[in-house]
Amino acid sequence: MNCIFCKIINGEIPCYKLYEDDTILAFLDINPDSNGHTLLIPKKHYTDIMDIDNETLMHIFDVAREIKTKLENKLHCDGITFIQNNGDVQEVKHYHLHIKPYYNKNSHLQPVEDVFEKLAKN
Ligand code: 5GP
Ligand code: ZN
Numbered sequence: 001m002n003c004i005f006c007k008i009i010n011g012e013i014p015c016y017k018l019y020e021d022d023t024i025l026a027f028l029d030i031n032p033d034s035n036g037h038t039l040l041i042p043k044k045h046y047t048d049i050m051d052i053d054n055e056t057l058m059h060i061f062d063v064a065r066e067i068k069t070k071l072e073n074k075l076h077c078d079g080i081t082f083i084q085n086n087g088d089v090q091e092v093k094h095y096h097l098h099i100k101p102y103y104n105k106n107s108h109l110q111p112v113e114d115v116f117e118k119l120a121k122n
Contacts, residue, residue, distance in 0.1 A: 001045065005094035009043050016116040018067060024060055026113050027065055028119075029098070035115050036075045038099040041066055048086040060097055067099055074119050077101035078088040080085060 008027065009012040015027035018038060029037040040060050046052035068080045079102035085091070 003045060003092075003094050005039075005041050005092055006098065008043055009041070016112055018070070018116075018119060019063055021063075023056060023064060026063065026099075028116055030112065032109060032112060032115075034077075034101050035110050036071045036077060036099075036101040036119070038067055038071070040067065040097040040099060042095055047093050048090060048095055049084060050086075052095045064097060064099055067101065070119065071099065071101050074103055074121070075115070077103040 004013065008015045011026060015025075017086065019026040019040075023044070024040060024042055026038055026040045029039050033080075042052060042056050042060065044056070046056070048058075064082065069099060071077055071080060081098075081100045081102060083098040083100065084096070085098075107112050
């Protein structure tokens with residue numbers, strides 16, 4: 001299957017990894033809408049919200065809470081939006097949850113590697 005997110009999971013394509021366990025992976029979006037824009041994906045290839053099982057979905061949202069806190073603490077964003085696209089608005093047909101920080105003041109987009117460094121710092 002020619003799925004870009006399966007390739008990221010297999011290590012064929014690199015990513016800025018924020019979290020990983022046996023079933024899910026979180027990494028920075030390569031073309032972010034805002035600084036810290038993160039994607040959370042299951043390691044098993046599910047297409048969309050109708051395909052994924054409830055247990056994996058709940059786990060994704062548990063970890064999404066932790067990532068939300070990390071983005072708030074490290075990037076000092078003012079809000080967080082969760083988005084999950086399906087059908088024609090979904091570009092990559094491997095289930096993914098977008099976690100998008102929002103900033104009150106206009107914050108210009110920084111290189112993804114710079115944002116990753118901030119998130120990686122203790
Ligand atoms: P969708 O429209 O499917 O919900 O969004 C797909 C997202 O995946 C987009 O925000 C896009 O920037 C991101 N994306 C696509 N290809 C890659 C990639 O190779 N690496 C990373 N980190 N993100 C990607
Ligand atoms: Zn896939």
